[in-house]
Amino acid sequence: MTLTETEFGLSPYPWQGEHWQGLCTAIAQARLPHGLLFSGIAGVGKAHLALLVAHKLMCTPANSELACGRCKSCQLVKAGSHPDLMLIEPEAPGKAIKIDAVRRVTEFLAKTAQQGGRKVVVLAPAEAMTTAAANALLKSLEEPAGDAYLLLVSHQASGVLSTIRSRCRLLSFGQPPAQQVLPWLTPLVGNRIAPELLLDMAGGAPLAATDLLEGDCLENHQGLMKGLEALALGQMGPLELAAQWLAQDHQQLLGWVQVWLSRLLRALQWGAGGEHENLTWAQRLMGRGDPAILHRYYEKVGRARLAFSSGANPNAQLLLEELALDWQALCRAMAK
Numbered sequence: 001m002t003l004t005e006t007e008f009g010l011s012p013y014p015w016q017g018e019h020w021q022g023l024c025t026a027i028a029q030a031r032l033p034h035g036l037l038f039s040g041i042a043g044v045g046k047a048h049l050a051l052l053v054a055h056k057l058m059c060t061p062a063n064s065e066l067a068c069g070r071c072k073s074c075q076l077v078k079a080g081s082h083p084d085l086m087l088i089e090p091e092a093p094g095k096a097i098k099i100d101a102v103r104r105v106t107e108f109l110a111k112t113a114q115q116g117g118r119k120v121v122v123l124a125p126a127e128a129m130t131t132a133a134a135n136a137l138l139k140s141l142e143e144p145a146g147d148a149y150l151l152l153v154s155h156q157a158s159g160v161l162s163t164i165r166s167r168c169r170l171l172s173f174g175q176p177p178a179q180q181v182l183p184w185l186t187p188l189v190g191n192r193i194a195p196e197l198l199l200d201m202a203g204g205a206p207l208a209a210t211d212l213l214e215g216d217c218l219e220n221h222q223g224l225m226k227g228l229e230a231l232a233l234g235q236m237g238p239l240e241l242a243a244q245w246l247a248q249d250h251q252q253l254l255g256w257v258q259v260w261l262s263r264l265l266r267a268l269q270w271g272a273g274g275e276h277e278n279l280t281w282a283q284r285l286m287g288r289g290d291p292a293i294l295h296r297y298y299e300k301v302g303r304a305r306l307a308f309s310s311g312a313n314p315n316a317q318l319l320l321e322e323l324a325l326d327w328q329a330l331c332r333a334m335a336k
């Protein structure tokens with residue numbers, strides 16, 4: 001789902017109540033910061049909430065909790081043609097947000113609001129900005145003109161220029177409690193898989209869990225798990241595995257690897273979370289290994305993921321082959 005496809009009039013997700021209330025209060029008391037960074041793991045609905053804030057800021061009566069949907073301003077937002085609301089995202093997922101796009105933002109923010117109200121920019125994901133683009137944005141954050149708001153969304157805040165981060169109020173989105181997510185998720189799952197397991201596979205991120213239900217994601221995820229195991233047990237070569245990975249959505253795949261690694265780390269360090277079969281073999285193999293090795297690999301996967309999401313356009317084959325070779329070496333080192 002892209003920013004521009006998101007429908008007007010939706011509510012916050014059930015696990016976002018606290019953030020939403022805080023934002024509503026800040027808007028009502030006219031103390032919403034001009035720069036906000038919605039930061040946290042992917043798939044918890046940060047962009048969704050940022051858009052709700054944007055819609056609410058545009059709504060003229062501003063006395064209902066959600067944007068009213070009836071005023072002229074809301075009608076324009078609904079039609080996707082409000083001149084004072086700007087949505088910025090990469091042209092395609094995984095591509096960079098370039099300086100031209102950010103120049104449009106700075107020009108937009110420098111002008112007077114056409115409808116006489118506020119001006120709002122939602123930009124997602126912030127880590128997709130090139131360094132030149134991020135630097136160009138800094139000035140707008142330093143000297144916001146008039147009643148203007150810049151809502152940045154980031155799945156990997158470490159990939160956002162620190163000078164940008166320090167000029168924004170940070171809103172952190174952690175993994176929501178399962179008891180808030182499962183009543184929402186369960187009716188969407190059907191009988192393909194247990195909702196608890198699905199949420200776990202998605203690293204506790206509800207929207208990542210529903211993404212797993214799309215197309216052949218569940219099968220791809222299972223294939224990934226099998227591949228990691230097969231390479232570890234010497235039933236498959238690293239280049240063969242890397243070739244399989246190359247054919248898939250790299251960012252999604254590496255995100256799944258990270259989720260699985262973090263569960264494995266928890267299981268190895270605290271003996272927690274080992275109830276799923278795709279962890280047992282690894283626990284058995286690596287039970288006496290040094291978790292620090294696994295942790296370094298987790299970080300390396302994170303850097304590779306960032307390379308794909310930041311629009312750096314890395315050589316995917318080389319990067320994935322390196323990760324597969326490292327995984328083989330890691331399993332050997334951990335099995336000693």
Ligand SMILES: [Zn+2]
Nearest residue numbers: 059068071074
């Ligand atoms: Zn309205």
